[in-house]
Amino acid sequence: MVRNTSGGMRAVQPVLVVCFLCCMVFSSVSFALPEEQTSVAEPTATETAATETTETETAATETTATAAPAAEQGAERTAEEKKVDEAAARLEEKLKQNNKCLKCHNKERTKLLEDGKEMSLQIHGDAYISSAHGKVSCTSCHSAIGKRKHPSKSTNISIATERNYSVEMNESCRKCHRQKYTQYKGSVHSAMVEQGNTKAPVCTSCHNAHAPVSMVDYQAETGLPCKNCHENIFNAYAASVHGQARINGNTIRDSHIQAPICSDCHHSHEVTALAIGDVLRTTCIACHENVTLLHNQWLPNAGTHLDIVSCAVCHAPFAKRKFDIHLYDNVAGVPLAMEEGDAPIQEQLQAIADEGGTGDPLEIWKARGGVVQDGQVVDISLRSRMEVMSGVAAHQIASKSFAVRTCESCHEPGWRKKQNVTLSVTTPDGRRQSFEADREVLSSVEGINSISDFYALGGNPSKFLDILVLLSLAAGIAVPVGHFTLGKMIKEYMARGEK
């Protein structure tokens, strides 16, 4: 067919190339992440060059079928066809370039870093090409290294540590994965990285940049990548009702929903510390939506209990518990987050940490209470919640039948005195820091005004009221007995007088 016209002959070559490339692209796409597919399919004007290229390549794939008949008829090439051709050419060029890189980097190579350690420069070509990144050119991320500017002995790129390089390279992910990157930047992980924490994860801590796989493929029982840092917590989770259900492949109430894994509660990119405020409860209720109704059926003041008692306090029955006091912003209705340069509290906390002593939440409340921000006195109070002692305990959720249902475990006299008391602050990086606090604060008269939401029925330690109860009981007995006895004595006296 193509022999019929010379115009057709001219068109056929790029078309064949496009067809060939399409096969390659299809095979690559079949390995791609669903998320990656989505991002590729969403064209936006502001996308970076790399994204744009990927989009065009996908377009090329889609339009190949229509391009061929056009070539047959020898019609004039449309602008769109030209675009497809250009994209194909670019991809070919890119792969050629990548192949050039892989020629050397496929082999075992290392680079000596400033810290004296060696960093591997080896990229497993097959894994890379078949991965979701396979069609991304090396220089898209390694923009500092090009065809004409590859480091040599004379133009060596100095890298302090492998960690430094990872942190530095984090930015390159943003080019294509802007949404995920923004989510990550709002996470506690990112905040810790920015604070200079050398162990907090960057993108490549969880994702292998040169052989990325779908995180969906991670198996619950491995716990990766979270387990790399949070091993104890993962082990607690794995033994919990959630972990067991997930590992055994059980679904929730015969629906398609699986039992939760780390990212279901903590999110994968905008990772948050769930211990802060109501975040945890909201997370639990997201699946256990009828939780209020179920508790209302038997638990007096269910709403208040759900507000004040963390789920794990009853549902992790063997966990140690504590009273956690935190500063609460009454205006915003959220736990008060410390800000950089929040001097009074930082100093107090530092003093507590240095002395290894117990903190007085009331003092800290006073220090913070009168602070004027933006011309307004901050209205804050101390609030308390029942929490479990550790993050590990928070994950030891047991089956419902093991949950604590004996009210007396909290509501009994003297109960407060037995409790661990901590003072928590939300640090600027979004984490929660707990300090052991003086438990006397729970029975402090001053505490009545400052610490609201604090009362556990039956756990009131007020000796004054206990004495009044005894006095009242004594009066209830003494008045009748006294009156009766007095009457008898008077009658006897009078009887004697009559005699």
Add this chain to the structure above:
Amino acid sequence: MSTIPSEQKQPDAWIKTKDSELYINPLPVRIWHWLNALGFIALILTGTQIRYSNLFNLMTFETAIKTHNWVAFAVIANYFVWLGFYLFSDRITVYHPELNMRKFFDKAFKQIMYYSYGIFRGAKSPHKVLPHDKFNPMQSITYQIVMLLVVPIQFVTGLMMWDVKRFEGVIATLGGLEVVNTVHVMIYIFFISFTMIHAYMGALGHTPVTHFREMFTGFEEEH
């Protein structure tokens, strides 16, 4: 007694009819009184169990709370039997037979003297019980404070603690849950001795059971 309708002052008042001068405790009052008495005892017992769960184990905390709540609502409903009866009948005069303070204090003093001395000598109570002037001044003042101030405060504070979340705004305004609870406990403390002394004074009639019988039958017993 200008407020007493003249037709009730019949010479045949000895006959036990509802028009009789001896009919001092009408049915609504008797129903209210005994339900209230049972309710108060149950509330004091369950309240004590809630507060001192480590001292004795009459029932579990959960049962104590639930019983306390149910009984409390019954007592609140019963309160309106009392309130309704007195608001919509002429018997409200038992609380205000005469608005004369001088007379009131004079009679109150005489009543105190009677209970602290006269009663032992076999004297008659200075207060003559009548359907529309049932209470002596001491009873009148005590019951008014109890029924119009103390009991409503107890209901309101109890109601707040029954559903803390629903009333959290009011609780916060009053100074927090601990303040509300302290008020509730103080009134509980008052009612411990009040109930006991009330029962003892009920036994100070002609015979120890006279007033108790009157509270069941509604009729004052003539001696």
